[in-house]
Amino acid sequence: MRSMVVVGGGHAGAEVVVGLRKAGFEGRVVLVADEDRIPYQRPLLSKSYLSGGTGPDELAIRPERTYADNDIELVLGTRVDSIDRGARRVVLSDGRSLDYEALALAPGGRPRLLPVLAQHGPLDNVHYLRTVADADRLREQWSAGRRLVVIGGGYIGLEVAASARAMGLEVTVVEALPRVLARVTGEVMSSFYAEVHRERGVDLLTGVSVVDAVVVNGAVREMELSDGSWLRCDLVVVGVGLVPNTELAAEAGLAVDDGIVVDEFGVTSDPSIVAAGDCARYPSAQLGGDLVRVESVSNAVEQARVVARSMVGKPVAHTGVPWFWSDQYELKLQMVGLSRDFDDVVVRGDVTERSFSAFYLREGRVIAADVVSRPVDFALARQLVARGQVLERELLSDVDVPLKQLLVTTAVER
Amino acid sequence: MPKIVFVSDTARTEVFAEVGQSVMQAATAHLVDGIDADCGGHCSCATCHVYVEDGSAALAPADADETDMLECANNPMPCSRLACQIPVTEELEGVVFRVPPR
Ligand SMILES: Cc1cc2nc3c(=O)[nH]c(=O)nc-3n(C[C@H](O)[C@H](O)[C@H](O)COP(=O)(O)OP(=O)(O)OC[C@H]3O[C@@H](n4cnc5c(N)ncnc54)[C@H](O)[C@@H]3O)c2cc1C
Ligand code: FES
Numbered sequence: 001m002r003s004m005v006v007v008g009g010g011h012a013g014a015e016v017v018v019g020l021r022k023a024g025f026e027g028r029v030v031l032v033a034d035e036d037r038i039p040y041q042r043p044l045l046s047k048s049y050l051s052g053g054t055g056p057d058e059l060a061i062r063p064e065r066t067y068a069d070n071d072i073e074l075v076l077g078t079r080v081d082s083i084d085r086g087a088r089r090v091v092l093s094d095g096r097s098l099d100y101e102a103l104a105l106a107p108g109g110r111p112r113l114l115p116v117l118a119q120h121g122p123l124d125n126v127h128y129l130r131t132v133a134d135a136d137r138l139r140e141q142w143s144a145g146r147r148l149v150v151i152g153g154g155y156i157g158l159e160v161a162a163s164a165r166a167m168g169l170e171v172t173v174v175e176a177l178p179r180v181l182a183r184v185t186g187e188v189m190s191s192f193y194a195e196v197h198r199e200r201g202v203d204l205l206t207g208v209s210v211v212d213a214v215v216v217n218g219a220v221r222e223m224e225l226s227d228g229s230w231l232r233c234d235l236v237v238v239g240v241g242l243v244p245n246t247e248l249a250a251e252a253g254l255a256v257d258d259g260i261v262v263d264e265f266g267v268t269s270d271p272s273i274v275a276a277g278d279c280a281r282y283p284s285a286q287l288g289g290d291l292v293r294v295e296s297v298s299n300a301v302e303q304a305r306v307v308a309r310s311m312v313g314k315p316v317a318h319t320g321v322p323w324f325w326s327d328q329y330e331l332k333l334q335m336v337g338l339s340r341d342f343d344d345v346v347v348r349g350d351v352t353e354r355s356f357s358a359f360y361l362r363e364g365r366v367i368a369a370d371v372v373s374r375p376v377d378f379a380l381a382r383q384l385v386a387r388g389q390v391l392e393r394e395l396l397s398d399v400d401v402p403l404k405q406l407l408v409t410t411a412v413e414r
Numbered sequence: 415m416p417k418i419v420f421v422s423d424t425a426r427t428e429v430f431a432e433v434g435q436s437v438m439q440a441a442t443a444h445l446v447d448g449i450d451a452d453c454g455g456h457c458s459c460a461t462c463h464v465y466v467e468d469g470s471a472a473l474a475p476a477d478a479d480e481t482d483m484l485e486c487a488n489n490p491m492p493c494s495r496l497a498c499q500i501p502v503t504e505e506l507e508g509v510v511f512r513v514p515p516r
Contacts, residue, residue: 018445041454048456061454066443298452298459325458332458334486379460379486 002027004311005090005100007080007248009033010042012106012277012300014061017072019308029072030098032090035131036077038064043297045135046159047327050142051166059132083252085270102311105260105268105275106304107245109295114151114238116210117220125219125235129156130242138237144168146234149223151210153180155326157239158193161202162328171202172231176209183241185335186345188358189370193328196354200329242295244279257281259293264317266307274310276303284338285319286367286388292338296324321386334378337368337385346396348403349374357381364390380407416507420446421467423515431502437511438462438498448513455498462497463487469509473500488514 002025006016009031017031033039040059048054067074079093083103091097111128127138148164150157153175161171173180179190180197197204205225212224223231246256255261255269259281266274266282277300281293302320309316323336331354342360349356357377360368365388369381380403384391395401415430420441431440441449441462453459460483466473470493476484480499484490497511 022445022447044454044456061442063439063443066445070445301450301452325453327456327458334458375460375482376485379488382486 002101003099004029004102004104005080005098006031006104006106007090008106008108008245008277008279009035009039009074009076010106010108010277010300011039011061011297012108012304013104014039015301015304016104016106016276016308016311017067018062018070019305020311021070021072023308023312023314025312027101030075031067031072032075032078032080032092032098034077034079034093035133037132038062038067038074038076040132041297042130043325045129045132046156047163049132049135050139050160050163056132056136080248083248083273085252085273088272101272103273104304104307104311105249105273105279106277106300107248108278109242109244111238112241112243114210114240117213117236117238120213120215120220123215123218123220123236125233127235127237129160129237129239138235141235142167142169145170147232148172148235148237149174149231149233150237150239152239152241153177153204153206154183154239154241155181155324157237158197158328159326160237160239161197162200165200165202166329172233173197173202173204174208174210174225174231175204175206176226178207180204180206185339185370186342186358186360188345188347188351189333189372192351192372193333196329196331242278244293246279249273249275249279257291259291261291264319265310265315266303266318267310274307276300276307282318285317286321286337286385294322294338296322298323321382323382332373332375333370334375335368335370336378336382337366339368339370342367344393346393348377348397349399359384359391359396361391361393366391366396377403380404383407416502416504416509418502418506419508419510420444420449420464420513421510422448422513431506433502433504435502436498437464437500437502437506438496440502441497441511441513446513448516449497451498453498457483457496457499460484460486460496463490463514464495464497464511465491465493465514466495467493467510467512469506472503472505472507472509488516 148169150173208225214222249260250256260275283289284292299322306318326333339360344361346359355373357371366384371378420427450461
């Protein structure tokens with residue numbers, strides 16, 4: 001029987017197996033996943049799962065029955081240890097092997113470790129957040145009044161800070177760069193979110209890093225910062241980025257370069273192996289074919305749909321514009337495109353009203369947008385970015401000119 | 415378990431939905447094409463947009479969050495809803511949801 005194997009049960013892997021069935025594939029479909037639960041929604045781990053609104057049974061992406069109903073075999077709690085490309089076979093950690101016609105790699109990534117803490121080995125009160133197991137361990141120490149230090153002012157760090165404030169923890173955020181969210185957004189958003197967190201009682205420190213830690217009985221009690229000050233802590237969450245899981249691919253001799261390198265169809269340097277999600281580095285249609293690796297659910301599921309098609313020989317190119325959301329306190333942030341190498345930023349709406357958008361332009365073209373609680377802007381921003389539309393900054397910043405009108409005008413001109 | 419129906423230009427899927435889940439969950443559990451539900455039902459993505467074709471009287475109206483988010487959907491219309499914000503109840507028996515074309 002024809003057989004497809006998918007490695008990794010995150011957002012990408014879960015969508016590949018479903019995508020194979022949607023594409024009409026009738027042979028064997030096997031998902032091998034090292035976590036011991038059915039694919040679940042990772043974004044909730046720093047949001048409602050931490051603040052208590054979502055329980056463990058509400059995390060699943062699809063109910064378990066759906067996999068059974070569609071003849072999708074789930075091999076949970078099991079790793080793929082190696083790929084024998086010549087024989088088209090993978091070897092699992094339980095010693096079994098599986099033959100494949102096409103293989104999808106969706107192993108995601110793992111949290112980057114912070115050397116100053118990691119050098120002490122595992123510590124009872126130091127947490128990284130990627131899996132339900134991580135979140136459960138964190139929740140055991142999650143109680144009002146405790147002093148939490150979050151290291152890293154990226155999305156995950158800031159979401160953890162917001163969830164912790166909601167639960168009454170004392171929160172300090174330590175960010176090494178001069179501003180929060182520096183890797184993913186411009187100055188306007190960074191200073192806006194810094195202010196929001198400070199207003200909610202978060203002690204937000206930027207431009208400082210942790211240089212030393214006092215460890216007593218397997219737990220960090222105090223940390224020294226680069227400015228010479230000391231911070232006491234009951235627990236620590238480290239959110240300093242992701243390392244893509246590329247070892248399996250590299251050991252099999254596939255092209256790897258901060259991610260598994262794929263073409264616009266998600267195909268790796270081996271035509272019968274595809275890759276999708278946080279682990280994949282692909283040519284971006286918006287960036288003229290430059291290779292990018294994006295960490296977002298929308299990117300993972302869109303790529304997954306593309307690779308499923310490639311696996312069954314009905315290829316379609318990946319052209320989707322990645323987007324992302326982040327919930328902090330009552331604010332909904334939505335972002336589209338990659339805000340890098342921009343030469344102009346146009347703000348639309350009122351920052352003080354907490355309802356505004358920042359549009360990033362390069363040579364007049366809209367390449368990305370960050371939108372706070374202006375859903376209409378976001379809907380149109382997605383279209384503007386997808387088209388790489390050229391817009392006058394005066395029109396874009398004028399809230400009396402509906403964005404829809406800008407979109408329509410230009411469409412007619414074409 | 416009310417029977418609800420999803421239609422698109424190319425497909426028609428009848429689903430026995432569990433009371434207590436959302437219409438989005440009923441759709442994704444049955445692999446209904448075009449309901450992506452990227453945010454998992456948290457009213458943050460608008461990729462679960464549907465048009466209520468038949469039976470809108472059975473539905474509670476959209477709240478402010480949903481109405482805002484619907485503006486993010488492609489081609490919103492007066493009969494637009496976010497499937498993740500519609501709880502399945504017995505009253506939904508026979509309701510038809512159209513999945514917008516991509
Ligand atoms: C706390 C948190 C909050 C987030 N919030 C958002 C958000 O608000 N919006 C958003 O768009 N994105 C968010 N993200 C990012 C989003 O979750 C990721 O982009 C997405 O999960 C990527 O999916 P993936 O399938 O590529 O990888 P993953 O979800 O990481 O899944 C990969 C899986 O493969 C497993 N695996 C690895 N190697 C093997 C092997 N050899 N054999 C078997 N299994 C293996 C891994 O253990 C893992 O379970 C968040 C992430 C985190 C951690
Ligand atoms: S699933 Fe995201 S808004 Fe409904």
